[in-house]
Amino acid sequence: MSDNGPVQTRSPVLTVRRVDAYYAITVVAPQIAERFRSGQFLSVAVGGEQSSMLLRRPFAIHDVKPDYGGTVEFLFAVRGPGTAWLAERRQRDLLDVVGPLGRPFPLPRDPVNCMLAGGGSGAAPLFPLAHALRRRGCRVDFVLGAASADRVFSAISARRIAETTTFTTDDGSFGVRGRVTDALERAMDDARSDVVYACGPMPMLRTVAAVAARQGVPVQVAVEETMACGTGICMSCVIPVVGEDGITRMVRACVDGPVFRGERVRFDDVGTIPFDALGAPGWKARGEDSADSAGGVADREAG
Amino acid sequence: MTTDMRTRLAGLELPNPVMAAAGCAGTGRELAQFFDIARIGAVVTKSVMLEPRAGRPAPRVAEAPSGMLSAIGLQGPGIEVFLQRDLPWLLSRGGRAVASVAGAGAGEYAELARRLSAAEGVEMIEVNLSCPNPAGGGLDFADDPAEAARVVHAVRSHTRSDIPVFAKLAADVPDLVALARACVDARADGLSLINSVRAMAVDPRTLRPAVAGGVGGLSGPAIRPIAVASVYRVHAALPEVPLIGMGGVRTGVDALELLAAGASAVGVGTVTFSDPSACVRILRELEELLEERGADRVADVVGAAHRPVGAPIGAVLGR
Ligand SMILES: Cc1cc2nc3c(=O)[nH]c(=O)nc-3n(C[C@H](O)[C@H](O)[C@H](O)COP(=O)(O)OP(=O)(O)OC[C@H]3O[C@@H](n4cnc5c(N)ncnc54)[C@H](O)[C@@H]3O)c2cc1C
Ligand SMILES: Cc1cc2nc3c(=O)[nH]c(=O)nc-3n(C[C@H](O)[C@H](O)[C@H](O)COP(=O)(O)O)c2cc1C
Ligand code: FES
Secondary structure: OOOOOOEEEEEEEEEEEEEOOEEEEEEEOHHHHHHOOOOOEEEEOOOOOOOOOOOOEEEEOOEEEOHHHOEEEEEEOOOOHHHHHHHOOOOOOEEEEEEEEOEOOOOOOOOOEEEEEEEHHHHOOHHHHHHHHHHOOOEEEEEEEEOOHHHOOOHHHHHHHOOEEEEEEOOOOOOEEOOHHHHHHHHHHHHOOOEEEEEOOHHHHHHHHHHHHHHOOOEEEEOOOOOOOOOOOOOOOEEEEEOOOOOEEEEEOOOOOEEEEHHHEOHHHOOOOOOOOOOOOOOOOOOOOOHHHHOOOOOOOOO | OOOEOOEEEOOEEEOOOEEEOOOOOOOOOOHHHOOOHHHOOEEEOOOEOOOOEOOOOOOOEEEEOOEEEEOOOOOEOOHHHHHHHHHHHHHHOOOOEEEEEOOOOHHHHHHHHHHHHHOOOEEEEEEEOOOOOOEOOOEOOOOOHHHHHHHHHHHHHHOOOOOOEEEEEOOOOOOHHHHHHHHHHOOOOEEEEOOOEEEOOEOOOOOOEOOOOOOEEEEOHHHHHHHHHHHHHHHHHOOOOOEEEEOOOOOHHHHHHHHHHOOOEEEEOOHHHHOOOHHHHHHHHHHHHHHHOOOOEHHHOOOHHHOOOOOOHHHHOOO
């Protein structure tokens, strides 16, 4: 309906590849490729038209190429039935894809030094970002981490794009033993980073945001929340974020994010409704009708 | 031959019977990226409350077999923002707005109805009786006919007389027909059936409830047979009362099933999350099915499932 919003397409699969612990699927989706900006994601229907799996699976867009009118690639780990089904797709199968979804990473106006920190599959959106930053003349450095060597995402392409790359694994099977955040501060010093971009699990993002704050460096984080619609309708994906007016709101990770300024996300309160959030029980001292937080089996839920 | 897709809900005529269900269409803005919202019969808004409301903590949803569990907790910006921002936007796109309302007590519902009636462009008010803030000594409005009637009566008394008031009921109540009757006696012009069904899942990793609220609402194709039975039973008991049927509609066939059970219009909810253009696809499919069956008008199939055994389909279709 609009020229820059998301579209729903039935996209033929061009390739399915194994990449270490991940699968990479490339689909032909010219409209998505055309609109895409780094940080955005897509969502894929799984299991076929009459599937009992109703919810789409969201994945970061990892690469966009002009081949075949415009192709889009995403990488994923098999975690459950939906991703297992996806891993079985073959060339020419059709996938129902909606994208590009979400707000992209904002790019700096000037050529500055950018540190990109990714954990596990959270590294996926950092690759198109790295290319976009390089095109603007920015210096790009990577810190990529994962549980084990085979889960470090696209190590080879990281080396190709970045000035320096630091790898960490929890088990020490590749790079430095430890977590991304253990290596980050040092890497930022060495690279004289002016800005940090990060994507990965929430606890990692929280630490990255803290490290960046300590160094007085702005940080953009891309979050992953459970999403039912991905298009901003259902309100399932909310996290507490402080607005410019200082007010905390439960905002949708799918359309108001997934990219947020690190210092705006209330990481300690993710998974809760902070008492001072707009519309929280007791907000504006509304008296006794705050039974909501009690949850409980007696309550009926209607949305 | 083309079927006349217009349908009537009490005093309200809609160009077709496919509606986007409450809480599953946002404010219309998000869906408008995928299709022209003026094409569907109506957009039912997420239940509007008086004050802004932050909803429940995450996780709010979990997938269930052929459905989902949700416990959103009616997050929304409150009626002020609805009237200033959301409603005008919907109307500017030619959308027909049904305002769903939810409150903590009859007084709140009445206040909402009064302000919505005063606004231009609200075509119907749907009273969400399954609100998570139980009033009246901890009773759920949804379960108790007297409570439900009190709320419906308050809304009807504060709503402009030319705007129909529909009461939205849940199916998992002690006596659905008694509840429906109580709402109609309290002057509801029609009924919306059904809301999501109380259900629960436990996360096998954490061994904790999969949605933070503990119990959530099950929606999607998993509950469709419950929706069909609910519409069928209420239509049998109250054949003159217009019904909006919803619950798990995924295809035109599903919509036709609810019409035949007795609904005059059909709401599309959860399936919109997996197929954002579901409403217009279902409308197209339904139109084709009605044409194939030679129905002149939508009304020809409404309640068709109640026809005597052995009656020819033609008799139902008025031929
Ligand atoms: C914006 C975004 C980008 C993502 N990008 C990637 C990526 O590039 N590569 C990748 O491997 N994974 C990515 N994920 C996680 C991925 O969506 C899940 O791994 C996947 O949905 C699991 O589906 P399943 O059927 O295998 O697992 P199940 O656990 O059976 O899934 C059941 C439900 O839970 C949801 N769910 C499960 N895990 C997650 C999760 N971690 N985050 C959000 N929802 C989840 C699913 O979407 C589904 O609705 C991303 C998630 C989000 C929100
Ligand atoms: C995420 C979500 C939010 C909902 N919000 C509301 C709401 O605000 N008001 C309401 O009356 N019903 C709400 N519902 C219920 C739906 O309108 C509908 O009655 C129910 O989901 C059954 O239809 P379905 O199976 O097609 O989804 C919501 C359902 C879901 C899944
Ligand atoms: S996933 Fe539905 S609003 Fe974000």
